[in-house]
Amino acid sequence: MAGQTAAQKIIARASGRESVGIGEIVWAKVDAQLMHDNQGPYRMGKDFKSLGLPIWDKNKFVLTADHHNPPTKDAQTKVLNITRDFAREQELPHFYDGEGICHILMAERGFVRPGGILTGTDSHTTNAGALGAMGIAVGPTESIGVLTTGEVWLRVPETIRIDFNGKMPLGTWGKDLVLLALKDIGLDGADYQVLEWGGEAVMSLSVEDRMTLTNMSTEFAAKSALIEVDEKTEAYLREAGVEDGWEAQTTDPDAAYAARHDYDVSNLSPQIACPHRMDNVFPVEEVDSGPIQRAHIGSCTGAKLADLRAAASVIKGRKVALGTQLLIAPASKAIMNKAWEEGTLGPIIEAGGVLLPTTCGICTGTGLGQFGPGEVGISSANRNYKGRMGSIDASIYLGSAATVAASAVKGEVADPREFLT
Amino acid sequence: MSGTAAGTLEGNAWVFGDNIDTGFIMPGTYGSLPDEELAQHVMSGIDPEFAGKVQPGDIVVGGKMFGCGSSRETAPRGLKFAGVGVIIAQSFARTFFRNAISIGLPVLICPEAGAIEQGDRLRADPIAGEIENLTQGKLLQSESLPDHLMEMVRAGGLVPYLRERQQNK
Numbered sequence: 001m002a003g004q005t006a007a008q009k010i011i012a013r014a015s016g017r018e019s020v021g022i023g024e025i026v027w028a029k030v031d032a033q034l035m036h037d038n039q040g041p042y043r044m045g046k047d048f049k050s051l052g053l054p055i056w057d058k059n060k061f062v063l064t065a066d067h068h069n070p071p072t073k074d075a076q077t078k079v080l081n082i083t084r085d086f087a088r089e090q091e092l093p094h095f096y097d098g099e100g101i102c103h104i105l106m107a108e109r110g111f112v113r114p115g116g117i118l119t120g121t122d123s124h125t126t127n128a129g130a131l132g133a134m135g136i137a138v139g140p141t142e143s144i145g146v147l148t149t150g151e152v153w154l155r156v157p158e159t160i161r162i163d164f165n166g167k168m169p170l171g172t173w174g175k176d177l178v179l180l181a182l183k184d185i186g187l188d189g190a191d192y193q194v195l196e197w198g199g200e201a202v203m204s205l206s207v208e209d210r211m212t213l214t215n216m217s218t219e220f221a222a223k224s225a226l227i228e229v230d231e232k233t234e235a236y237l238r239e240a241g242v243e244d245g246w247e248a249q250t251t252d253p254d255a256a257y258a259a260r261h262d263y264d265v266s267n268l269s270p271q272i273a274c275p276h277r278m279d280n281v282f283p284v285e286e287v288d289s290g291p292i293q294r295a296h297i298g299s300c301t302g303a304k305l306a307d308l309r310a311a312a313s314v315i316k317g318r319k320v321a322l323g324t325q326l327l328i329a330p331a332s333k334a335i336m337n338k339a340w341e342e343g344t345l346g347p348i349i350e351a352g353g354v355l356l357p358t359t360c361g362i363c364t365g366t367g368l369g370q371f372g373p374g375e376v377g378i379s380s381a382n383r384n385y386k387g388r389m390g391s392i393d394a395s396i397y398l399g400s401a402a403t404v405a406a407s408a409v410k411g412e413v414a415d416p417r418e419f420l421t
Numbered sequence: 422m423s424g425t426a427a428g429t430l431e432g433n434a435w436v437f438g439d440n441i442d443t444g445f446i447m448p449g450t451y452g453s454l455p456d457e458e459l460a461q462h463v464m465s466g467i468d469p470e471f472a473g474k475v476q477p478g479d480i481v482v483g484g485k486m487f488g489c490g491s492s493r494e495t496a497p498r499g500l501k502f503a504g505v506g507v508i509i510a511q512s513f514a515r516t517f518f519r520n521a522i523s524i525g526l527p528v529l530i531c532p533e534a535g536a537i538e539q540g541d542r543l544r545a546d547p548i549a550g551e552i553e554n555l556t557q558g559k560l561l562q563s564e565s566l567p568d569h570l571m572e573m574v575r576a577g578g579l580v581p582y583l584r585e586r587q588q589n590k
């Protein structure tokens with residue numbers, strides 16, 4: 001038998017098979033299902049209730065109120081209340097109301113286990129790959145199937161392997177790696193495929209920073225993403241309360257990849273995605289943004305503890321430029337608390353940062369602090385198409401949290417290396 | 422079970438090119454319309470006359486990445502309610518493929534779909550993974566849809582399928 005990719009092995013195990021072939025369609029058992037307010041009970045509650053079927057395993061189902069929370073419009077209040085009613089009616093043990101952003105909660109609360117399959121009604125469910133699990137996005141209608149049966153049908157995907165070799169240079173993070181690959185491979189460059197990230201540089205990153213790669217794999221239209229499990233992953237899992245009950249999978253040496261990409265990062269500069277596409281990427285020294293009005297450290301992509309630490313290392317003891325506003329929305333309450341206790345958050349606030357709720361907020365173009373018409377801003381989030389963070393006439397640059405912090409200090413898109421030694 | 426005894430689907434081909442975006446299939450402004458009304462606007466982003474011409478059972482043929490762009494479920498819904506019986510394409514965008522099956526519209530991946538011409542009479546067998554071009558007298562191979570997914574498609578999609586299973590218990 002030809003070698004199998006890690007994705008094939010995960011799907012085979014979940015479907016009770018020895019092996020599965022690329023392109024085959026199989027039914028697989030899911031390890032956990034995620035749903036949030038925006039693609040949740042508001043859209044699927046009626047159909048779900050009409051079936052009269054129970055939830056297959058409430059302990060494996062996580063519902064979050066993060067996208068519209070807290071609301072800024074009546075329509076959002078309605079969505080939130082339908083979400084809360086559903087959680088009450090179904091007596092859900094894992095309903096998180098304003099606790100944090102869904103993908104980060106899934107990881108930090110121990111719902112993501114290596115070698116498992118996780119479905120979620122959100123495109124960035126791929127985030128789970130940083131812990132060696134296959135996170136797969138499904139629509140609200142499909143989620144009814146998962147909720148009532150615990151199974152999902154999958155077409156076994158091909159895998160693309162991306163290796164970053166060499167040492168991460170000062171001032172660069174996972175965000176810079178993923179933006180570099182996006183420039184090369186492009187939006188939709190991995191449709192229906194799995195992106196497997198690896199190499200010395202990736203393994204040198206913290207688990208949280210690796211999430212930036214798997215989270216943004218969806219920008220390549222990938223079905224899922226994976227990173228190998230190592231001691232750092234195991235330490236992260238232990239902290240999340242996951243001791244055992246998982247089996248990590250790796251790709252066989254003789255398995256066939258659909259494509260391979262190798263990069264040497266030794267001379268990597270911080271990378272910036274310029275308006276209005278995520279693959280419109282340039283090294284920071286080639287970017288001239290002019291004055292920026294907004295700098296945003298937020299979202300499931302760019303506001304984990306690792307991101308806040310990176311930002312603090314740049315901004316500590318400095319001030320946000322006059323004319324620029326720095327907004328900071330930690331990805332979960334737990335992250336906010338840790339960042340506060342360890343002294344990471346204080347310096348960012350002292351520099352002038354405005355603390356926002358630990359939810360999606362302006363990453364979905366709702367919530368406080370949206371970019372206004374004609375405004376230019378930089379964000380550590382994942383998407384910069386027109387209208388993503390508020391006005392359709394705003395311009396959004398994307399970079400690492402450190403780059404956002406440096407830009408806030410300079411009042412224009414700036415190089416974090418200037419502030420690091 | 423609809424169609425012929427063998428579960429084949431027969432109809433005339435409507436051929437479109439590569440990268441047919443869900444925004445062409447169902448422009449965003451129609452997003453909140455009910456299913457029957459969606460059907461009146463299907464494909465209006467690329468061929469405004471399509472909705473008036475398509476016949477029940479007709480087959481839409483696409484090139485690469487059919488259904489790319491936004492993940493809106495209204496795109497396959499519009500095609501289904503306009504009477505389209507099956508979509509054949511060289512490749513599909515992931516979410517379109519899933520959404521189509523969830524709402525009970527069969528989709529077939531056929532690398533040779535480029536050989537099909539406008540108006541060709543086709544007979545597709547999703548389970549066997551075969552498409553017969555009756556006009557050209559050629560047999561094309563497609564990836565097959567397993568029996569278990571075709572059951573869902575025949576039931577009219579995921580929710581009716583779950584309901585059936587529930588009632589048959």
Ligand code: SF4
Nearest residue numbers: 101299300360363364
């Ligand atoms: S933070 Fe942004 S990308 Fe992440 S789940 Fe929320 S809306 Fe989606």
